[in-house]
Amino acid sequence: MALRLIEIIVPKAKKKNIIDLKKLPLVIDAWQEENTVSNFIFKILVEAENSEVLIDKVSRLFKKDEIFRIVVQDVEATLPLVEVPLKEPIKKSIGKLTVSREELYNQVAGMAELNYLYLLMIAFATIIASFGFIEDKWVVIIGAMVVAPLIAPNIAFSLGVVLGDKNLGMMGILAMGAGVLLVLAISLILGLTYPPDIASKSLQSTLFFSYADIIVALASGAVAVLAFTSGTAFALIGVMVSISLLPPLVAAGLVLGMGNFYLFSSAITLFLINFVALNLSGVVTFWFQGVRPKNWWEEKKAKHYRLAATGMWLFLLIILIIIIYLTHINFLFT
Known part of the structure; x- marks a missing residue:
């Protein structure tokens, strides 16, 4: 207890x-x-x-x-x-937070803060993952996924949306944007200097996508939120591996450094699938867990943010589903 x-x-x-x-x-x-x-x-x-x-x-x-x-x-x-x-019956405990709103806020905001430590961890994780692709070693890539703190900004944005907290949402966006740009920049340079083998199994796995990737990302996003709201953040280690934000982003930078724009678009699409599904699942799961603003007048603003964000993520997810469908159709006829 x-x-x-x-x-x-x-x-x-x-x-x-x-x-x-x-x-x-x-x-x-x-x-x-x-x-x-x-x-x-x-x-x-x-x-x-x-x-x-x-x-x-x-x-x-x-x-x-x-x-x-x-x-x-x-x-x-x-x-x-x-x-x-x-314990109370399961039906009554559904949608009940295990930690307080304030404790949840401080934990998420602390992990999503854009500072030199966050950028250093992103940089080192990118270098580790890049050489994992270059050497075709998935174990090394998985290690980089655990190190990279890319999931925290997404959780911060989702929590900011549900609470109607614009500052927390912007914190998540800025941290995620800075992280993505840093990953692409470092992997692009490494792709120019140490081009990997495109035929390697590790690189090929990040250049193709399917409907299963959406399901995995949605489930991983829900687990990430549950880990925060239940006070069991240690479960995030498994989530960081399953959500797979870093590998396709690193792969995109590597193949872009090699001048292959077609494979770059494939890797970026897989990253976007994971990114969109994670954020959609995050907003929905926070709401389902009963995360609400403290005051009733803040709930009106939060509801507007929540509906707008959910609509945006659903729209983007539908576009990505169409892209997956068209890609598979094109593959069958070629």
Whole structure:
């Protein structure tokens, strides 16, 4: 059972408003203390899936106080052990977050931040994947897929859409755009200097696409969102491998460096299939998991963003399905 320790700091004059919170049925335990200044600190232990309810309730009570602050901490262990309650029926738990909205936001935003570390990891992953193609070693390419943080910007964009947060959405777009350009630039240079064998199995696998790629990308996008919303981000390692954003992008740069525009278009199409399906699945899964803005007036804007983004991704996905169909028809008659 995942636990969270919610630390609430309020003015001493308002402590009566917060002590009553320990009577809530979702509270496992609670402590209070007064520091040397004029603050009152109240700590509440809850299940991770109940933390958002408590945070929203406290935020509504004290959002106008300047001293007010909430700190959420992950609890590794506690003694005595917390009794595990009987879980609610599956139907009632569907669409319920295991982590709070705020915790989810901070985790996603932190991973999608465009900084030198993000760009360095992209650069090194591209070099590793490029030489994996050059040496025709899939194990090396898979290692590069695990290193590359390309999935985080897509998740950030999807979360920004669902929450109606333009800043988070733009953060995801900028990080993804910078990552894509960096991958293409490095792989293009390596394609000019160390051209791979086009007939190699590893390169050929990224130059052809089918309907199965759409299904895999949709499923991978859903798993990525579930990993974040359930607090099991370790599952992202498998998702990074299955979603396959990096290999077709690196392959596109390599063959472009060789001057082969036909194979470049094939590799880019596979990348776009994965990219579009991942983002469509991300928006839908976040919404299905019950991710919503905190305030009702923000929901109207978020709904507009959500519908617009879903419509755009569906439109692009239909175009890609048509391209797959036409490509297969052309292959059959040639």
